[in-house]
Amino acid sequence: MIHRIRSVLVTCALGTAVLAASAQVKIGFVGTLSGPAATLGQEQYDGFMLAVEQRQGMLGGVPVAVIKEDDQHNPDLGAQLAQNLIEKDKVSFITGVTFSDVMMAMAKPMARAGMLFIGSNAGPAPIAGKRCNSKFFFTSYQDEYQAGIVGRYAVDQRYWKTLFLAPDSPSGKDQLRGFKRYYSGEVVSEVYVQPHQTDYAAALAQIKRVAPDAVVAFLPGDMGVNFIQQMNRSGLLNKVPLLTVGTVDGTTLPLLKDAALNVLAGAVWGPDLPSPTSKAFVAAFEKKHGRIPSQYAAQGFDAALLIDSALKETKGAVTDRDALRNALDAANFPSVRSGFRFLRNGFPVQDGHVFVVAKDAQGRASLKRIATPLKGNPDWYWDECR
Numbered sequence: 001m002i003h004r005i006r007s008v009l010v011t012c013a014l015g016t017a018v019l020a021a022s023a024q025v026k027i028g029f030v031g032t033l034s035g036p037a038a039t040l041g042q043e044q045y046d047g048f049m050l051a052v053e054q055r056q057g058m059l060g061g062v063p064v065a066v067i068k069e070d071d072q073h074n075p076d077l078g079a080q081l082a083q084n085l086i087e088k089d090k091v092s093f094i095t096g097v098t099f100s101d102v103m104m105a106m107a108k109p110m111a112r113a114g115m116l117f118i119g120s121n122a123g124p125a126p127i128a129g130k131r132c133n134s135k136f137f138f139t140s141y142q143d144e145y146q147a148g149i150v151g152r153y154a155v156d157q158r159y160w161k162t163l164f165l166a167p168d169s170p171s172g173k174d175q176l177r178g179f180k181r182y183y184s185g186e187v188v189s190e191v192y193v194q195p196h197q198t199d200y201a202a203a204l205a206q207i208k209r210v211a212p213d214a215v216v217a218f219l220p221g222d223m224g225v226n227f228i229q230q231m232n233r234s235g236l237l238n239k240v241p242l243l244t245v246g247t248v249d250g251t252t253l254p255l256l257k258d259a260a261l262n263v264l265a266g267a268v269w270g271p272d273l274p275s276p277t278s279k280a281f282v283a284a285f286e287k288k289h290g291r292i293p294s295q296y297a298a299q300g301f302d303a304a305l306l307i308d309s310a311l312k313e314t315k316g317a318v319t320d321r322d323a324l325r326n327a328l329d330a331a332n333f334p335s336v337r338s339g340f341r342f343l344r345n346g347f348p349v350q351d352g353h354v355f356v357v358a359k360d361a362q363g364r365a366s367l368k369r370i371a372t373p374l375k376g377n378p379d380w381y382w383d384e385c386r
Helices: 038-054 075-087 100-113 145-156 170-182 201-210 222-234 253-260 276-289 295-313 321-330
Strands: 005-010 025-031 062-070 093-096 116-119 136-138 161-167 186-193 214-217 242-245 264-267 348-359 365-377
Touching: 025 038, 025 075, 038 062, 038 093, 038 276, 038 295, 062 075, 075 093, 075 100, 093 295, 116 295, 116 321, 145 170, 145 214, 145 242, 145 264, 145 348, 145 365, 161 170, 161 201, 170 186, 170 242, 186 201, 201 222, 222 242, 222 253, 253 348, 253 365, 264 365, 276 295, 295 321
Parallel strands: 025 062, 025 093, 093 116, 116 136, 161 186, 161 214, 214 242, 242 264
Antiparallel strands: 005 062, 264 348, 348 365
């Protein structure tokens, strides 16, 4: 049986809890908040709620109730939660969603209901292309985009022979496809491992045999922690450049620490970006949570700012969904990223950066931007959106 885990945070301008019925605007947050990937969903939620709390429990000048749901990385549960938020809770927006398989399942009930959705992580290709929806917006990126950043960077650095390492899953194949869109060299070896694998001796042996110019890895969460620690102990990390996607960030660096120094990462956001909004966000997040925010948190923060801007435009009214949709599409908010605007598929045009793991001013392992291989780039599916 699927168990529903939920909590409701309702706030007003004075920060006092009140009954959900009294809040003007209800927002459903759905994310993966339990299991091995719980940190990712929690970061999205923490970033979103930071923006709400900075506005004394309001967005667009009106009090909001945020209904928090854990999809447990279960697509069927995600679809059920979306249905309940729409029919029972009567939310005006749904936000969050950590994984693309859950996003695909939730898309159906949300599309049927004409629900306004603001995604802060998952960006599957069908939703960016042929199955796009005019009421879906994303403050993240299309799933393959960050691998494309790494592909372009590999060409810029003349890494003509690469070894690609990822889970044996659809998401792993998606990342390889994204990498190859900009990479004109040769992927001399594709190494696929089991999801949540912990021992990488065979992969390390393959790297030694192939002797590539660089290793490209998509190993989220604990997989990346284990692989980088083992690559470091083997001595390979100082011999072969390691380019990563979704592997080193604010969720894994506290565990990896100095073991990840010099690892490279392709991403759309990092804590040292110069945007005034980004700088203020990082400072506020660190003050509240005592840690450097991840990109997941930054995307959640932007999702709240986007809703805030739309509600300001409609003066808090939510009954006219077309007016709200148009206000969301305008993206009239100060993003943590510069030059933020939406394509017709609801995904942003944005820069793609490469970061290196280095020590910050406080001696912590963090991300330092060293290049911007993609500037103002769209995703690869927007022209399929009709």
